[in-house]
Amino acid sequence: MKQTSTKQGSKLQPGAVITGKWHQHVYKIERQLGSGAIGFVYLTRRNGEPAALKISEKGTSLTLEVNVLQSLAKVQGNRLGPYLLDVDDWIAPDGRCYTFYVMEYVQGQAVQSFIERRGFEWVGVFLLQLLDDLDQLHEQGWVFGDLKTANLIVTAAPIRIRWVDVGGTTQIGRAIKEYTEFFDRGYWQMGSRKAEPGYDLFALAMVIINMAYPNRFEKGAQPKVTLIKNIQKASPLKTYETCLIKAVKGQYKTSREMKKDVVNAIDRQQKNKAPSSKQRQPNESRHLLVESGSIAMIALLYYLTSLILP
Amino acid sequence: MRKGTLKQILLITDGCSNKGEDPAATAALANQQGITVNVIGILEDEHTEQPDGLQEVEDIAGSGGGVSQIVYKEMLSQTVQMVTKQAMTQTLQGFVNQELQHILGPGQTMEDLEPEKRGEVMEVVEDMGETSDLEVLVLVDTSASMHDKLETVKEALIDLSISLNARIGRNRFSIFRFPGKRKSIDKVFDWSPKLDAVSTVFPKLTSGGITPTGPAIREAVYQFGKKRLLRSVRNEADIDEARQ
CATH class of the missing domain: 1.10.510.10 (Transferase(Phosphotransferase) domain 1)
Structure with missing residues (x-):
């Protein structure tokens, strides 16, 4: 539960490939977009379109964020949050499990x-x-x-x-x-x-x-x-x-x-x-x-x- | 129906224990009695080398079922809250995982659930974290080296009570320091729903050089028990009043 290990744990290099454990989608990491209190955000692609992937060792916090995104998506004509594309787990080569979600990439x-x-x-x-x-x-x-x-x-x-x-x-x-x-x-x-x-x-x-x-x-x-x-x-x-x-x-x-x-x-x-x-x-x-x-x-x-x- | 109360010891220290039993062992005993032990290790501002206390901080929280974090003084406020809340979630998640094992079979945890279903379970955990009552016993190391950090500790604790009192669930805080004058710990601030009154007592705290972390945790666990006894003696209306 140490913060330092968390930060390094979910840090990925450009070119890294992540495969979802449940939905089997494959994401190639292009570059880092940012890092927050929980985890990192990377630029990736989904079906050829740019997308943002947020990954963290703190699966629980990330799951709660997904809940928020899902309920915001229910609002009609929503501009209130980024569009959620996928939620999954990734088993890293060292055997650790990281939760991630993929959302619309808002460029600005x-x-x-x-x-x-x-x-x-x-x-x-x-x-x-x-x-x-x-x-x-x-x-x-x-x-x-x-x-x-x-x-x-x-x-x-x-x-x-x-x-x-x-x-x-x-x-x-x-x-x-x-x-x-x-x-x-x-x-x-x-x-x-x-x-x-x-x-x-x-x-x-x-x-x-x-x-x-x-x-x-x-x-x-x-x-x-x-x-x-x-x-x-x-x-x-x-x-x-x-x-x-x-x-x-x-x-x-x-x-x-x-x-x-x-x-x-x-x-x-x-x-x-x-x-x-x-x-x-x-x-x-x-x-x-x-x-x-x-x-x-x-x-x-x-x-x-x-x-x-x- | 009454909801359960989460019990936590929050240990704030800047060094290694050097007297009495192994603090990790007393923390494990506390955990056995349903009390989570969290530890925050404060670093000197220009402390670059790996501090000796680091391993002990992790060990205590590890066996105490809690969360540990090493920080610089400036980051203390945010860290105190993060650690407290994370530990609450961790404890509650533990309960939920136990329930899940009853339903899904042994060895199954939340991670074995599909992400979609996990969301629903986490919502339950979040609800519980928002509504359950919380008791935090803060155990502050007041050995000589902590002297210039106590002001920051005070601010962080007031800030913690602001954050936790925004919850729906009720809170009670108490502050003990170690080493005490004659005993291993001394009471600084009695159980109370808010911490804003600590300003007056805090600057006065400093004591000798020894750091009896192990005995301090043991004594803190005893304080939880003592309060329990007192509480059962008092009548219910009295307690409700105190909670307001």
């Missing part, structure tokens, strides 16, 4: 680098997208739990933010299964670790805050004061300041409540910005503003159409 880039390249205006879009996804998830009786920047990727065409690791997903009313300190309200002494929508909304606010503070910050002797001060200090967060503070204080009971506030905040910011900037700014920076403004508009439009079209 890290949200942090996307924001750095394309601009902070995307934050609003992603915030709204995530609030919608969380709303759906909560409706199904689940809380995401381990919502953090590293668990989010941005897919291209259409540009959309998605979460990738459902390992922390917990039934509402239970104890959060997995979390990361910076995003956990228990760590900030601002709430319990009970799975409820507010837990995710706290973590979501921290994800947004993390985008303004890529290096994060320490909680200090008075965690709550530190957190609120840092939200108020960051100029990129101005637009969302009130929403973020309400979210970390646990004043939203549902994603919908928060979404309403966020939409209003973005609306207000657009109105304030547009007329004054047009007249006063010199030519060059005006171009920039118009450009970034239109990008944001297009993004918002994209998002709105994605809402209308299933």
Whole structure:
């Protein structure tokens, strides 16, 4: 049960071949995609299509993740988790048994680098997208739990933010299964670790805050004061300041409540910005503003159409 | 109907035992009495060589039916929770495996089930882990070398109680330290559903150089028994009140 041995145990080299004990499917490992608290994720192929394979010595934890994926798959038109393709055991050459599952490979880039390249205006879009996804998830009786920047990727065409690791997903009313300190309200002494929508909304606010503070910050002797001060200090967060503070204080009971506030905040910011900037700014920076403004508009439009079209 | 209570000893230490009987043997005895022994070994920050205590940490947890983990100070909070929860699952899975053997025949465990069916069984285990009552006796090594780590241990324990109290099942924690002044262990914090009150008692703890891990575990097992006796004397309403 030592963690070190677990990590090495299920570590595979590119080219390794895994055959399922029960379903006899053969998977060739192409490269490592990531590693988490339980096991490793590799790129492989299933029927010629790229797929992600997660393998672990901790069969029980992996089995619980499969349960979550299966119940999320029952949600119609689901975008809430990756599509599950196979679950099986692999008997390694040394005789040890590892459980693995194969899921849809969601290709995308890290949200942090996307924001750095394309601009902070995307934050609003992603915030709204995530609030919608969380709303759906909560409706199904689940809380995401381990919502953090590293668990989010941005897919291209259409540009959309998605979460990738459902390992922390917990039934509402239970104890959060997995979390990361910076995003956990228990760590900030601002709430319990009970799975409820507010837990995710706290973590979501921290994800947004993390985008303004890529290096994060320490909680200090008075965690709550530190957190609120840092939200108020960051100029990129101005637009969302009130929403973020309400979210970390646990004043939203549902994603919908928060979404309403966020939409209003973005609306207000657009109105304030547009007329004054047009007249006063010199030519060059005006171009920039118009450009970034239109990008944001297009993004918002994209998002709105994605809402209308299933 | 009352559900069973899971009983765990959580041993937090940074070194080898050097007095009294073999701790692995006392841990095995504890396990025989239905108490799981988990061990967390804390490493010095810049400790690169393989620490001597490592094997002992594994041995104690191995014979105590529990989980062991060696960590650096900074990772303590997360580890304490992981170890406690993993041990709960392990114990519950043990029960379920026993039941499975009744149904499927001897020698059959969960791994002999198809992955699909295993999912259902694991759901039962998870349910039990969420709802069963838990008693954790924390046994903290307070020998001189632990002095600068106690603040972190305190924070990790408060954090543990936050996590476990988010469960549906009830919890009780107590903290003992070893070596004690006259006995092998001293009570630091009596059985209580929450640990947030430990802040006041914790910084004061430091003691001499010996590490009587074996006797400490033996004494800890006795503390479980003692509480049991006390509890049967008290009336039920009294206990329910304490659980709130």
